Amino acid sequence: MEHATIGVRIFVPLFSLCIIAMILVARKRDLFIRRIQGLSAIDEAIGRATEMGRPMICCTGLGIDGGVEIVTLQALSIVSYIIRTSARFATRAILPVYDPQMLPVTEETVREAYAIEGRPDSYNSEDVRFLTNRQFAFAASVAGLITREKAAATFLFGYYYAEALIMAENGQQVGAIQIAGTPATTQIPFFIAACDYVIIGDEYYAASAYLSREPTQIGSIVGQDIAKWLILMTIILGSVLVSIGAYLSSPIGVNFTQFFK
Numbered sequence: 591m592e593h594a595t596i597g598v599r600i601f602v603p604l605f606s607l608c609i610i611a612m613i614l615v616a617r618k619r620d621l622f623i624r625r626i627q628g629l630s631a632i633d634e635a636i637g638r639a640t641e642m643g644r645p646m647i648c649c650t651g652l653g654i655d656g657g658v659e660i661v662t663l664q665a666l667s668i669v670s671y672i673i674r675t676s677a678r679f680a681t682r683a684i685l686p687v688y689d690p691q692m693l694p695v696t697e698e699t700v701r702e703a704y705a706i707e708g709r710p711d712s713y714n715s716e717d718v719r720f721l722t723n724r725q726f727a728f729a730a731s732v733a734g735l736i737t738r739e740k741a742a743a744t745f746l747f748g749y750y751y752a753e754a755l756i757m758a759e760n761g762q763q764v765g766a767i768q769i770a771g772t773p774a775t776t777q778i779p780f781f782i783a784a785c786d787y788v789i790i791g792d793e794y795y796a797a798s799a800y801l802s803r804e805p806t807q808i809g810s811i812v813g814q815d816i817a818k819w820l821i822l823m824t825i826i827l828g829s830v831l832v833s834i835g836a837y838l839s840s841p842i843g844v845n846f847t848q849f850f851k
Contacts, residue, residue, distance in 0.1 A: 601824075605817040612816065613809030621812050626800050628769055628787035629668075632745070635767040636676050639742035645682040647741045648672055649732060649757065650692070651748020651772065652725065657691045661773060665747035666692075666699050667798040668771070672745055673703035677712055684739065686732050687720045729753030733760040746770040746785070747794075750777045758784035771797060 650665040721731040744761040754777040770781040771789030799807035
């Protein structure tokens with residue numbers, strides 16, 4: 591904040607207060623979050639896989655810089671919900687892993703998801719597979735996995751690059767229901783073309799709050815939305831005031847004000 595402008599010094603604390611206030615409110619009562627269509631379809635996809643007796647493929651992407659990072663952890667949070675739901679119906683879920691650092695994190699998350707549902711014996715270590723940390727080798731491995739297992743559903747969450755369409759296209763060829771979500775704007779068009787449901791923009795980061803209904807996450811999302819509305823209203827008000835000032839200082843505006851004198 592040393593070199594911050596007056597606007598930053600005012601709005602940053604104000605936005606922080608909005609988020610904190612909404613977190614406190616969310617702990618006392620349930621706040622509304624708009625229904626996210628793609629996440630609502632997760633149960634449908636799991637149900638279809640259960641009926642067909644075929645496994646699901648859950649991929650958490652390549653990540654931005656590799657290692658354990660927020661985008662991949664967000665994807666893993668969504669996958670945890672998928673595992674918990676599938677555990678109730680004894681539906682198999684296979685998780686290919688790209689980064690070796692994410693392997694123990696993924697294994698522990700999946701193991702915990704089965705334990706939460708009271709099915710710790712359903713955890714199979716072979717279903718969490720480290721394939722390779724080479725981009726297109728990983729894409730080819732996932733595509734082969736989808737084809738061999740004849741996946742009934744594929745969930746592609748996380749950060750993707752050029753391999754996105756390779757995996758999504760193979761899922762479409764085997765007739766899988768495909769749900770994808772990514773903050774990578776360059777890959778969203780490919781997911782839209784090949785997947786049934788796509789989660790884009792802020793919906794990706796709101797996904798875990800929508801699924802878990804955890805008060806801190808819900809309050810943070812609602813508080814951020816209020817902050818965005820404040821930014822929007824400030825921009826509109828500033829634009830109006832600048833336009834009025836420019837008009838009054840112009841020759842037409844000067845003549846107009848003199849008319850009333």
